[in-house]
Amino acid sequence: MRQLVREQHLRDTPARAETDNGTTHPALRAKPLRARSKDIYLRDGISPRREIRLSQLGLAVTVIATALLFRELGADIAGGLSAARPFHLAEQAVFGLIAVCVIYGNVVYQCTRIGYMRRLLSHVPATPKQLDRLFLKKAPTLTVLIPSYKEDPEVVRRTLLSAALQQYPEKRVVLLIDDPPDSGEGRDRFLRESAQQLPFEIQGLMDGAAREFGALLQGFLDRQHAAPLDVAAESLALASAHADAARWFQQQAAAHRGDGHSDALFVQQMFLESSREHLARAEDLEGAARGEAPCPAEWELLADYRRLAARFHVTLTSFQRKKYVNLSQEANKAMNLNSYIGLLGGRYKETIGDAGCLLQSSTGEEATLDVPASDYIITLDADSILAPDYAVRLIEFAERPANRRVAVVQTPYSAEPDPPGLVERVAGATTDMQYLIHQGFTHFNATFWVGANALLRTAALRDICVVEEERGFPVLRFIQDRTVIEDTESSVDLAAKGWTLHNYPERLSHSATPPDFGSLLIQRGRWANGGLIIVPKLIRHLLQGRFLATIREGFFRLHYLVSIALVNITVPVMLLCPFERSLHNLWFPLTCLPYYLLYGRDLMQAGYHVGDLFRVYAMNLMLVPVNLSGVLKSVWQAVTNEKSAFRRTPKIAGRTTAPAGYILVIYGMAAYCFVGFLFDALALRLAHAAFGLINGLFLCYAIRAFIGFRESWQDISAQLFGWRRNRAAASVLRLRFPARGIPPAGAED
Numbered sequence: 001m002r003q004l005v006r007e008q009h010l011r012d013t014p015a016r017a018e019t020d021n022g023t024t025h026p027a028l029r030a031k032p033l034r035a036r037s038k039d040i041y042l043r044d045g046i047s048p049r050r051e052i053r054l055s056q057l058g059l060a061v062t063v064i065a066t067a068l069l070f071r072e073l074g075a076d077i078a079g080g081l082s083a084a085r086p087f088h089l090a091e092q093a094v095f096g097l098i099a100v101c102v103i104y105g106n107v108v109y110q111c112t113r114i115g116y117m118r119r120l121l122s123h124v125p126a127t128p129k130q131l132d133r134l135f136l137k138k139a140p141t142l143t144v145l146i147p148s149y150k151e152d153p154e155v156v157r158r159t160l161l162s163a164a165l166q167q168y169p170e171k172r173v174v175l176l177i178d179d180p181p182d183s184g185e186g187r188d189r190f191l192r193e194s195a196q197q198l199p200f201e202i203q204g205l206m207d208g209a210a211r212e213f214g215a216l217l218q219g220f221l222d223r224q225h226a227a228p229l230d231v232a233a234e235s236l237a238l239a240s241a242h243a244d245a246a247r248w249f250q251q252q253a254a255a256h257r258g259d260g261h262s263d264a265l266f267v268q269q270m271f272l273e274s275s276r277e278h279l280a281r282a283e284d285l286e287g288a289a290r291g292e293a294p295c296p297a298e299w300e301l302l303a304d305y306r307r308l309a310a311r312f313h314v315t316l317t318s319f320q321r322k323k324y325v326n327l328s329q330e331a332n333k334a335m336n337l338n339s340y341i342g343l344l345g346g347r348y349k350e351t352i353g354d355a356g357c358l359l360q361s362s363t364g365e366e367a368t369l370d371v372p373a374s375d376y377i378i379t380l381d382a383d384s385i386l387a388p389d390y391a392v393r394l395i396e397f398a399e400r401p402a403n404r405r406v407a408v409v410q411t412p413y414s415a416e417p418d419p420p421g422l423v424e425r426v427a428g429a430t431t432d433m434q435y436l437i438h439q440g441f442t443h444f445n446a447t448f449w450v451g452a453n454a455l456l457r458t459a460a461l462r463d464i465c466v467v468e469e470e471r472g473f474p475v476l477r478f479i480q481d482r483t484v485i486e487d488t489e490s491s492v493d494l495a496a497k498g499w500t501l502h503n504y505p506e507r508l509s510h511s512a513t514p515p516d517f518g519s520l521l522i523q524r525g526r527w528a529n530g531g532l533i534i535v536p537k538l539i540r541h542l543l544q545g546r547f548l549a550t551i552r553e554g555f556f557r558l559h560y561l562v563s564i565a566l567v568n569i570t571v572p573v574m575l576l577c578p579f580e581r582s583l584h585n586l587w588f589p590l591t592c593l594p595y596y597l598l599y600g601r602d603l604m605q606a607g608y609h610v611g612d613l614f615r616v617y618a619m620n621l622m623l624v625p626v627n628l629s630g631v632l633k634s635v636w637q638a639v640t641n642e643k644s645a646f647r648r649t650p651k652i653a654g655r656t657t658a659p660a661g662y663i664l665v666i667y668g669m670a671a672y673c674f675v676g677f678l679f680d681a682l683a684l685r686l687a688h689a690a691f692g693l694i695n696g697l698f699l700c701y702a703i704r705a706f707i708g709f710r711e712s713w714q715d716i717s718a719q720l721f722g723w724r725r726n727r728a729a730a731s732v733l734r735l736r737f738p739a740r741g742i743p744p745a746g747a748e749d
Contacts, residue, residue: 048117058594069587095582101566106595112440132303140375149178153194168391169310175318199316209312217309232289239285246278325356326473332646334481342476345373381452387508394455407460407499412438413511427513446556447501451487464493483530496541518656523649528630531561568627583687622702625665660719670699
């Protein structure tokens, strides 16, 4: 059998590596990806204990430098008071506030780094036998919800397949299509119809394998009940089944379309690694049958058969909430999810009323929609990919008796490795560093739900559900949509109800990062909008807890909500105000040095280059006006109580046009830095002159590398000059059609 498995592998390898025309499949021809480690800090040569000691040393340096910095600032402020110099006093006070904001972030990063490393040292992943218990009993039911809005079909296809191929026995996958149901011809109709067809296409692909391996499982069960089993013979039969599964995955790798880095990751993780795992299992079973290793117990054979059958058994479907007028029509991801979650466990029929098509409860045979109840829900963005063991590992953790009050289990997503573009790589670097911070938050009971992928306990969602009225119809809100960062606010809601959230310390999910500046500013602007609005709710929650626990939790949670505002306000203030005397204080840069050294070390250990540390700084500097815009939208919403519009990050081929206003502001910032440098140099404010010059150079690099001089001119001219042409054309039309006004699109000129 071992020889048979090897021969089969060699026979299938050419088919796996070549396309129909004889050329190597692009996804497999690319250079090898960085190996998917369970965690980058569990690789050979990296010691979490050493990293803890380095963080503790950095934290000690930061604390000592902070104490010395504020001793000198205090002396300067006291001197300003005694000399009655109000301007000097105000300058020192403002600089002191800036220093507090900067040091706050530095300390949070170093503390979360320590917490993360300690979690790695204590983390013991479930063994295969522990995971097999979910296959020997009735497992909790699971529904994977994938919200989608005008997505590229190939992007959605990868995500659907990664959900459908989860190693879990009781799973449904639902594509929540949020495209307008009445969109007419053209691209919108194509995207909607493609999304509707995808679940049926993948269901057909899975059904053939599900029938084959389901029949193998049933055959084993029949033999088990008929007579005592020949364990050696059953091991050989199971080895053959695993070899068949390996061949299926190899065939899917060869048939997969697409040659981008996302496709390469998907083919490697979902198909090739799965094929290797099945081949390795087949060889182990064949060796056990030959007496080279202990034969598996009967229950292990049963669990193995059930795991194999469960891999391919799935129900895929789609749902469009906007077809029904009595479901929420709010244009955001939260209400797309809420609409379907509210239907779980019910049967419904469509009726036509005065307002339009309604979806109403039904217990009779006339029901046209049956939505089974689900113990757990995975929310998964349409551009994310899950490792095959994501669901089984997280549900096994949630099912432990000690974790009954855990509402959310997740692995904060990692960036897809080896992207072709610089924007995508540097944005991915910040994403991978956020993974570290989120893992450290869990050590301090300050976890926030990250909405790209998460396992949710349905009972916890029902505990925070509120009923509100929209257009005269009652709607259920499990996930708050008051802000555009709905997962963050819902984290506070769950904590206030006594639920906990947990980051599982393994890298089991990947998500795409924006490939260009236009899509990046949409994503980061949304992230910056809403944190300040949630602060009062967080404070109310913290005031109800124990003092010491509240101080620790609040220290980290509050920073997560206000850090974008604090950091992006301090940069313009430091550029505008000279702070000449304060910038000569060497203790301030020393408070920042440990942070940058550890951040750069983490970047390199995550597979990036030391130069990416400077690129991350340049990108963050470039995003200051974008983040400030998001902060101002939060303030405006707090004052007016008007919701901000939810803007989805585009996932399209080609470049996303960036708003001309943002580009002009970034150019203006760079110009101001250089002009300020000249004035400061003439006034002999050398420290502030150097600060302005360095930031101006970083901004010029950011414009060239992340936006592009030609691309920025194209976006500015298309929007500003195109706007002027449109106004001129509109004036002509008004003169030619004075009675009827401007004709509709397509009217005769």
